[in-house]
Amino acid sequence: MALIEYDVYRQKLRELEPELAKLSAALDLDGARREAERLNAETEQEGFWNDLQRSQKVQIRLKQLQNKIARQEKLLSAHEDLTALCDMGQEADDGELLEELKSEYAALEAQVEEARMATLLSGEYDNSNAILQFHPGAGGTEAQDWAQMLYRMYTRWAERHGFAWKTLNYEDGDEAGLKSAAVSIEGENAYGLLKSENGVHRLVRVSPFDANARRQTSFAAIEVMPEMTDDGSVEIREEDIEMQVYRASGAGGQHVNKTSSAVRLIHKPTGIVVASQQERSQFQNKDNCMKMLRAKLLELKAQQHAEKISDIKGVQMKIEWGSQIRSYVFMPYQMVKDTRTGYETAAIDSVMDGDLDGFLNAYLTKLATGELKR
Numbered sequence: 001m002a003l004i005e006y007d008v009y010r011q012k013l014r015e016l017e018p019e020l021a022k023l024s025a026a027l028d029l030d031g032a033r034r035e036a037e038r039l040n041a042e043t044e045q046e047g048f049w050n051d052l053q054r055s056q057k058v059q060i061r062l063k064q065l066q067n068k069i070a071r072q073e074k075l076l077s078a079h080e081d082l083t084a085l086c087d088m089g090q091e092a093d094d095g096e097l098l099e100e101l102k103s104e105y106a107a108l109e110a111q112v113e114e115a116r117m118a119t120l121l122s123g124e125y126d127n128s129n130a131i132l133q134f135h136p137g138a139g140g141t142e143a144q145d146w147a148q149m150l151y152r153m154y155t156r157w158a159e160r161h162g163f164a165w166k167t168l169n170y171e172d173g174d175e176a177g178l179k180s181a182a183v184s185i186e187g188e189n190a191y192g193l194l195k196s197e198n199g200v201h202r203l204v205r206v207s208p209f210d211a212n213a214r215r216q217t218s219f220a221a222i223e224v225m226p227e228m229t230d231d232g233s234v235e236i237r238e239e240d241i242e243m244q245v246y247r248a249s250g251a252g253g254q255h256v257n258k259t260s261s262a263v264r265l266i267h268k269p270t271g272i273v274v275a276s277q278q279e280r281s282q283f284q285n286k287d288n289c290m291k292m293l294r295a296k297l298l299e300l301k302a303q304q305h306a307e308k309i310s311d312i313k314g315v316q317m318k319i320e321w322g323s324q325i326r327s328y329v330f331m332p333y334q335m336v337k338d339t340r341t342g343y344e345t346a347a348i349d350s351v352m353d354g355d356l357d358g359f360l361n362a363y364l365t366k367l368a369t370g371e372l373k374r
Contacts, residue, residue, distance in 0.1 A: 002098050006090035009101055013083050019112060020079060026119040027072055036065040064127055067188055068118075075115060078108050113361070114161075118189055120364040125226035126192025131168070131295045134181040137200070137219030144177030146203045147220040149352060151181050154197070154222075156354030163187030168288045169276045176209070180275070182292055184227055191226040196363035197356075198224040199325035206331050215331055219324065225295035234297045236290070242266040243286070248277030265289040272296050326359070328352075341366050 039062045042048060049055050082104055089097035121127070134151050136143035158165040168182040185194065200221050207216040228234070248262035262277035263285040274296065276288035328348065329335045336351045336359075337344035343362035345351060351359075366372040 002093055002095050003090060005098055006086055006101075009105060010083075010086050010090070012105065013079065013086060016079060016108070016112065019116075020076060023075070023112070023115055023119065024072060027068060027115075029069060029072055032065050032069050036062060036069065039065070064188065071115065075108070075111055078104070078111070082108060113357070117193065117357070117361050117364055120368045121189050121192035122368075123192060123195070125228070125298070126195070127189050128191040128226035128228065129184055129186045130191040130194045131182060131184050131223075131225045131227050131292055132194065132197070133223040133225075133292070134178065135221040135223070136173070136177065136179065137221065139216075139218050141173060141175045141177065141209050142207055142216055143218045143220060144173030144175075144179060145209070146177070146201075146218040147181070148173070148177040149203075150201060150220055150222060151178060151183070153352050153354055153356070154185070154194075155183060157356050158185045158187070158190075158354075160354045161187060161193075163190055167278050168292060169274075169278060171275075171277075182274075182276070184291070186227075191224070193360055193364075194224050196360055196367075197222050197325075200323045202324035202327045204327065204329045204331065223296075223299075225292075225299045227291055228294050228298055234294055234301060236267070236293065236297065240268050241293075242268060245282060261285060263289050265293055267293055267297070270297070270300065338362065340372060 039058050042058055043055075043062070048058075082101065085097060085101055085104070088094075089101060132154055134147045136147035155165050164186040166184050166186070168184055170181045171179040173179055200219055203218045203220075204215065205218075206213050210216065242265070244264040244266070245260045246262050246264065247260050261280060261282050262275065263282055264273065264275040265286070266273050272293060274289045274292040276285040276292070279285045279288065325340055326336065326338045328351070329337075330348060334346050334348045335344055336346075336348050338359050341359070341362040343359055345358060347355070363372065
């Protein structure tokens with residue numbers, strides 16, 4: 001029996017070869033290696049660090065190229081190792097090696113799919129870190145609880161992918177959930193992978209806050225923005241910002257109630273408001289606010305093709321029926337369905353635990369083929 005299963009996996013490994021070859025071509029590994037060599041040579045030139053802005057861009061780009069090359073080489077190496085393992089196990093008719101082969105092949109298949117998704121990312125800011133903001137819709141506690149469920153879903157997604165994440169702002173709900181929150185997710189292509197999640201998310205369930213156990217519909221909005229360094233791509237003038245400080249409350253820790261360390265920034269030309277209360281110092285919270293404000297302005301600039309920030313007016317999402325990008329139904333049946341791509345799954349518990357790659361992949365594929373416009 002083991003010999004037959006080894007034949008099955010040998011065939012699977014053969015079928016994976018063209019996919020790996022297509023990935024290498026799509027990633028242009030030879031071109032990436034040449035560019036990495038050129039940039040590496042530039043870092044060794046005298047006076048390289050004199051232009052700090054240029055040197056930082058070179059270092060970031062070089063790291064991206066090195067990561068891309070290393071990931072693909074690791075995939076190719078893993079495929080070779082599994083082929084050798086398959087030969088060895090089949091020759092010895094070894095059941096234990098077969099279990100190892102199954103496990104390692106499943107991991108390789110997942111890595112290939114992740115790499116394929118990365119080839120679909122071609123936007124200017126796709127390789128940036130991401131900032132996510134969570135806004136409950138109308139409906140009080142029910143909507144606030146839904147926003148917190150989404151907060152957990154995306155932070156679990158980050159953990160599944162080995163991305164670091166950090167809470168920038170978190171305001172507790174009145175009875176449960178959250179009133180507002182923001183997190184940064186750090187990792188290559190974090191924004192490119194998560195940009196599809198920007199929009200209104202709809203929940204249908206039996207409310208745990210309703211004594212009569214009635215079914216309720218709730219909404220929450222997610223804003224997804226690229227986290228940008230201050231590279232001059234957006235101009236934020238000091239006179240356009242109103243800064244407010246206050247005593248924080250909630251998830252920031254006990255120290256937050258002792259000093260006015262929380263910061264709220266209001267961008268007067270657009271009316272954009274950002275807040276941070278997670279850090280211990282006012283300076284760190286202001287820095288978080290500036291990251292969020294820069295990201296919001298850049299996103300608006302991209303959406304409206306505006307050349308000057310003063311030309312941008314804030315756009316408010318309507319967090320209500322008919323505007324959702326995805327529906328999560330817990331009752332009377334279980335289903336998560338994306339209204340833009342048609343992708344759906346009944347595995348709602350897995351989705352709420354951060355298993356979102358099916359949705360992200362469907363969106364990126366349709367975006368790449370022109371079936372969707374961002």
